[in-house]
Amino acid sequence: MNKKDEIGKAFDFGLFKRVFAHTRPYRVIFWVVAVAAILSAAFAVEIPNLVRRIINEALENKDSQTLLTLILMMLGVLFGQVITQLSFNYFANLLGESVIKDIRIRLFKKMISFKMAYFDKSSIGVLVTRAVADMQRIGEIFSQGFFMIVADVLKMLLAAAIMLYTSWKLALIVFAILPVILVATRLFQQAMKVAFIEVRTQVANLNSFVQERIAGMKIVQLFNREEIEKEKFRIINEKHQNAWLKTVWYNSIFFPVAEISYSIGIGLVVYFGVIQNIENVGLNDTGSIFAFFFLMDLLFRPLRQIADKFNTLQMGMVAANRVFKILDTDSHIEDTGKMEKEDVKGDIEFKDVRFGYMPDEEVLHGISFQVKAGETVAIVGATGAGKSTIINLLNRFYEINSGEILIDGYRIQDYTLKSLRSHIAIVLQDVFLFADSIANNISLRDDSVTIEEIEQAAKQIGVHEFISSLPEGYQYNVKERGSMLSSGQRQLIAFLRAYVSNPSILVLDEATSSVDTYSEQLIQQATDKVTEGRTSIIIAHRLATIKKADKIIVMDEGRIVEMGTHKELLAKGGYYNDLYEAQFLAEEVA
Numbered sequence: 348m349n350k351k352d353e354i355g356k357a358f359d360f361g362l363f364k365r366v367f368a369h370t371r372p373y374r375v376i377f378w379v380v381a382v383a384a385i386l387s388a389a390f391a392v393e394i395p396n397l398v399r400r401i402i403n404e405a406l407e408n409k410d411s412q413t414l415l416t417l418i419l420m421m422l423g424v425l426f427g428q429v430i431t432q433l434s435f436n437y438f439a440n441l442l443g444e445s446v447i448k449d450i451r452i453r454l455f456k457k458m459i460s461f462k463m464a465y466f467d468k469s470s471i472g473v474l475v476t477r478a479v480a481d482m483q484r485i486g487e488i489f490s491q492g493f494f495m496i497v498a499d500v501l502k503m504l505l506a507a508a509i510m511l512y513t514s515w516k517l518a519l520i521v522f523a524i525l526p527v528i529l530v531a532t533r534l535f536q537q538a539m540k541v542a543f544i545e546v547r548t549q550v551a552n553l554n555s556f557v558q559e560r561i562a563g564m565k566i567v568q569l570f571n572r573e574e575i576e577k578e579k580f581r582i583i584n585e586k587h588q589n590a591w592l593k594t595v596w597y598n599s600i601f602f603p604v605a606e607i608s609y610s611i612g613i614g615l616v617v618y619f620g621v622i623q624n625i626e627n628v629g630l631n632d633t634g635s636i637f638a639f640f641f642l643m644d645l646l647f648r649p650l651r652q653i654a655d656k657f658n659t660l661q662m663g664m665v666a667a668n669r670v671f672k673i674l675d676t677d678s679h680i681e682d683t684g685k686m687e688k689e690d691v692k693g694d695i696e697f698k699d700v701r702f703g704y705m706p707d708e709e710v711l712h713g714i715s716f717q718v719k720a721g722e723t724v725a726i727v728g729a730t731g732a733g734k735s736t737i738i739n740l741l742n743r744f745y746e747i748n749s750g751e752i753l754i755d756g757y758r759i760q761d762y763t764l765k766s767l768r769s770h771i772a773i774v775l776q777d778v779f780l781f782a783d784s785i786a787n788n789i790s791l792r793d794d795s796v797t798i799e800e801i802e803q804a805a806k807q808i809g810v811h812e813f814i815s816s817l818p819e820g821y822q823y824n825v826k827e828r829g830s831m832l833s834s835g836q837r838q839l840i841a842f843l844r845a846y847v848s849n850p851s852i853l854v855l856d857e858a859t860s861s862v863d864t865y866s867e868q869l870i871q872q873a874t875d876k877v878t879e880g881r882t883s884i885i886i887a888h889r890l891a892t893i894k895k896a897d898k899i900i901v902m903d904e905g906r907i908v909e910m911g912t913h914k915e916l917l918a919k920g921g922y923y924n925d926l927y928e929a930q931f932l933a934e935e936v937a
Contacts, residue, residue: 366488366667369446376442380494383435388501390428392509395641397421402634435498436490443489447482450670454478457674463744464704465678472555477670480550484666492660499649499656506645513635513642517616521643524612528605528650532657535601539658542593544665549587556583594658609647616643680743680764687766691851692720692755693882695741700750702740710736712905713750718898720755723883725893727926728902734886738854741884742771754852772850778837785814786821789844796847804847808873810839842870846877853883890927899923 370377397417405414455478510518560567560576567576616639695718703709711733718724726734739745740752743759752759759767780788790796798821805811813836817823825831825840832840845853855874871892874883887893894913901909901916901923908922916923 362664362668362671365671366446366485366664369449370442370489372449373442373445376438376445379438380435380442380489381497383431383438384494384498385501386431387428387435387498388505390424390431391502391645392505392642393424394421394428395506395509395638395645397424398641399632399634399638402637403632404634407633435494439494440486440490443486446489447486450485451478451482454482454670454674457676460679461676462678462680462746463739465676467704470551470555472558473551474673475558476551476554477673480554481547481666481670484547484663485670486663487659488663488667492656492663495656496653496660499653502645503649506642510639510642510646513638517619517639520615520619521612521639521646524608524615525646525650527608528647531601531604531608532650532653535597536657536661538597539594540661542590542597543658543662545590546587546594547662547665547669549583549590553583553587556580598655605647605650609643612643612647613640616640680746681760682764684760684762684764684767686757686762688755688762688770691770693770693851694718694720694753694755695852695882695884696751696753696756697737698751698753700740700752701748702736702745703748704745709748710905711740714905714907715750716900716907716910718882718884720882721880722897723878723885723895725885725887725896725899726902727887727890727893727899727923729926731904732902733905734902735856738773738856738884738886741852741854742768742773769848770851771854772845772848772852773854773856774838774841774845775856778834778841780825780832780837780840782824782827784819784822784824785817785840788825788840789847791844801843801847805843808843808846808876809869810843810873813839813869839869839873842873842877846873851881853877853881855883855885855887888930890923890930901926 397420401414401417401421404410405417458474458478507518507522510521556579560580567573617636697714697716700711700714701709702711714733714737716724726737728734736745740747741759743764754762754767754770786798786801789801801821802811805814814821814823823831825837874885877883885893885896893899896913899909899911899913899916900907901921903922909916909919911919917927
């Protein structure tokens with residue numbers, strides 16, 4: 348959707364209705380806010396009436412008893428106004444926060460169900476903006492936008508009615524000025540609509556840029572990109588500043604125009620009101636003139652502020668439009684399977700599987716192979732041959748274009764996603780650890796996994812000593828992305844995480860390609876332990892680590908070119924032999 352389309356849909360009634368549909372679980376709070384808005388307006392317009400009575404009945408007649416009575420009434424009205432305003436502010440914010448809590452949960456649930464292809468094409472910074480900053484804007488629809496506009500409109504209507512009842516001539520003078528402010532308000536609203544969409548766009552761009560550079564700070568510093576990235580940030584930040592300055596400029600024009608119009612109105616009311624009073628024509632009491640001043644403030648002040656509240660409402664609607672766009676995105680793996688097997692042997696079969704990340708770019712060209720339960724199978728080949736793609740398809744991170752993938756003789760689509768993935772554990776080359784303790788990174792906060800089980804598993808695969816040597820041991824916080832650990836240590840934690848899940852199928856995707864010799868030895872020992880009785884798939888560049896594999900699948904450009912044991916493939920003198928000799932020579936030189 349381009350910017351013009353987004354502007355056009357910003358106040359779409361269907362979108363507005365959809366936002367307010369989320370208030371249904373909070374009907375009581377909704378009506379408390381509505382009643383508080385009505386009472387607040389009623390109390391506000393009662394004050395000018397009491398001022399008129401104080402001047403006409405108490406001041407002019409010098410009646411102290413009446414004055415005391417009216418002052419007490421005034422205090423009662425002011426107290427009621429304070430209570431209703433307090434209730435309005437609290438419950439409007441409570442309603443807004445409750446709504447965005449529900450929408451944010453829906454949004455997060457939606458995002459974690461997206462297929463990997465969605466995240467391949469989406470900016471993480473933009474998604475963070477949608478889940479955090481845009482959510483707050485939606486909350487402001489209730490706390491600072493819609494209900495405040497309704498309360499202000501009620502005040503204006505009541506004030507206008509009382510003005511007409513008090514003196515229709517003076518009321519018409521005041522109303523004659525309204526078109527100027529209304530036109531200015533409309534122009535201001537249209538200009539701010541465009542400006543705020545630009546602001547939200549620049550905020551998303553800024554968040555995305557900062558998030559990516561912080562995540563890739565090592566690359567920035569390693570390649571001396573500090574000055575270049577600083578200049579890029581300056582440009583993006585300048586665009587963000589300019590977008591906000593547009594809103595400041597429009598405010599600087601609108602509010603003085605509104606203020607001048609209001610001042611002219613006061614001057615005209617004073618002049619014609621006093622003339623009528625002197626000539627005893629129409630308005631003939633001093634109290635009504637004073638009341639008109641208060642009523643004009645109730646008419647003009649909300650009108651001036653309503654434009655700003657429209658801006659808040661506008662920003663909220665733009666944010667809602669963008670959030671609902673994600674919620675409406677259909678990018679998930681169909682979880683239509685019914686099978687939930689507790690025990691999976693681990694037989695795997697690929698039947699003429701074809702797949703491409705892009706519609707017209709096929710990555711796998713009719714892959715077929717079998718892995719028997721308990722076998723260890725290695726997949727090798729040059730970068731881009733399609734090795735990791737096979738693992739992505741096995742877990743149904745992506746859907747195949749054609750063919751079949753079977754586990755224990757059943758199509759993977761027949762399993763529920765939860766059941767399918769619960770039987771497969773993967774150790775990736777690029778290990779991701781959360782900013783949490785080692786224990787929680789291993790159990791992923793699964794309460795059914797105890798610390799005793801984690802320690803026992805660590806001892807079995809030989810990493811308990813390494814973890815115990817860290818400060819606080821299993822409670823050691825590895826910080827964001829595991830930055831407090833070396834790449835080898837992160838790999839060991841990931842390996843233990845996979846082992847603790849007790850999978851039927853274990854996948855090691857380049858698990859030893861970036862670790863030190865000591866860590867590789869630990870992982871190799873752990874591999875021998877964990878693969879006992881389990882189907883294991885090992886993807887590796889370092890062919891020395893897969894000599895013991897029951898079967899080696901050699902891939903090239905999305906096709907299987909050779910298959911057999913290490914000795915069989917060397918004896919063939921083909922593609923695998925060439926890879927092995929090339930690595931052997933490289934290691935010899937090194």
